[in-house]
Amino acid sequence: MNHLLNIIRKELRELMTVGSIVSVLIMVFIFLGAGTMMNEQGDSITTPSEIGFIDGDGGPWSDRTVEILVAVYMDTYGLSEEEARGFVKVIEVALDDNAVVVERMQSLGIDAAIAVGPGYSADLDNKVRATISEYYIFTNPGLLGSAGSSMTSLMIGEISNRISKELVFDIIGPDDAAFMLNPIKGTDAHTYMNGEMHAGVRPLDISMGIMNQTLMVPVVIMMVIMMIGSIVISSMGNEKENKTLETLLTMPVGRTAIVTGKILSAAIVGLVYGLLYMVGMMFYSKGMTNIGGLGGSSPADLGLALGPADWLIVGAMVFLAIFCALGMCMILGAFAKNYKAAQTMTVPISVLAIIPMLINMFASWGSLPTAVQVPLFIIPFTHPMMVMQNLMFGNTSVVLAGLVYLALFAMLTIFITVKVYKSDILLTGIGQTKLARAFARKKI
């Protein structure tokens, strides 16, 4: 136990180098930054922005359209009439000279405007469909630069609705008009899931909500596995290059303590880094959720929230998967002769972490054919990536089987690692085959 602590202490000291901590923090800050940016962009959709109304008509209907636009602003953003008027900038200019239009928009500092041309009022009076045009100045090439334009299009639809209401109102009176224009109430969705009927949600809302909550888990797990995998394998390569491993193996300390110490300390580092990533990702996904329309339903509202026991399973799976990854890295690292060779050994681990992550992003376990499920199940890193979804959807058997499989896999890797550490392989590399011998001779 004492030796184990001694090894863990030294390993942690080596793993938590300034360089590795800085690289993790940079990652976290990138996520934080991206999340904050999205938050701001998302906010800009739900806060009103100024809109221009270019009046090239000057008739009674263009005045009524301005009033309607103000009313739409009041209703949409909950503004007072005065406030709403502040957002609607009327520009009286003919539409035939683009340069003038642009110049007026720029001088008012607006980048979106709707416009009516001459004959707008006459058309409406004569029962001819009238045209409203849109003018934009492209200024914000960011991810959500088009938010202003989609809002403006919605405005035009709303204006059309309200004008038709006024037209019908003139003919048949207010009560009938309201009914006739909108005889069907908003749809009432019901979705049956996990033995329960959920009112007011559609499957898309559910999957969106779950995605928002669980999407970052596979990504974080992949990143952690790739990072600590490369750390452990590199440290093995270093130990071999400097012969520190050789020295360590002649110390009065059991192989099991050496192996366990290395794996445990790397797992601790992995968990710490994982938590840091998670915090960064949480901000990031909050930003994503904030973008209009991506919200979905929160799993908690749908009775899908994970309980304490579920979280315990998730935690156990993450830890076991990290343990398996490290065991595999230790075995691979045992064959690496030096630091450089060790670097290439991380490739298989990375591939094994990326495959389930990608599949998890695009499909859920239940929707996969057996031919994909089987190899996916065998890859240990799959299990913590899909455990949250499976717990939410009640796929308990997959979860439990995965937990047992991971535990067995972890024990097996430890067993093999200790075995490798007790054999000559650690010092001699794979010297037991003719091929390796020929290879070794060439190198000498």
Add this chain to the structure above:
Amino acid sequence: MNALVVEDVYKTYGGRPAVNGVSFSVEEGEIFGLIGPNGAGKTTTLRMISTLLRITSGRITVCGHDVATESDAVRKIISYLPEDAGAYKDLTGRAYLKFMAGFFADGGDAEKMVMSGIGIADLGERIDSKVDTYSKGMMRRLLIARAIMPAPKVAILDEVTSGLDVINAFEIRDVIRQIAARGVTVVISSHNMFEVEMLCDRVAMINDGKVVLCGTPGELKGRFEASNLEEVFVKAVKK
């Protein structure tokens, strides 16, 4: 009593022999040299003594403990310094000694051990610098200090002066003599016959995995009417 007995030891790497029936024994407090050209099997032999490699056949005992069956007991009384070894590059010299001392003692005893190690290394204030800033000579001093500080019964040093300049090599040889004077049995390997002649009480010449000759430098020189061990080796191999 013999501190080390190597009896008819063979080692093959995937069927290819590296050590081919080596036998010798080393008395307590002796400085024993294993000499021979590169690839003769010196490192392989020392690794088997140090419990690092499995012995294909034969038997090695250290102070009466069988290396194969009582490796834990053997590890408690030996110190092995691999050829061209380094230390953990992110640790300071002091932290490295502390870490290694932790395997032999706790608390105050460990501290005493570290202090004696710092004394042997004799690196001054550089003991608190990171080891990756050390020169080759400083690194070797640190590693020798690490090997000696737990007061092993047998110290096994592989090519301990290789790659060092004259002064550093001289100082290291001096340290080895001091160790032996304290009763530690020292087994070194070298391909530098002059160095071994200066340092060792007895030597075994090894070539192609076999011991060609064994004895004190004076004895061997007398037997082959040679002026130095290099001549002895050449004559013995040609014979």
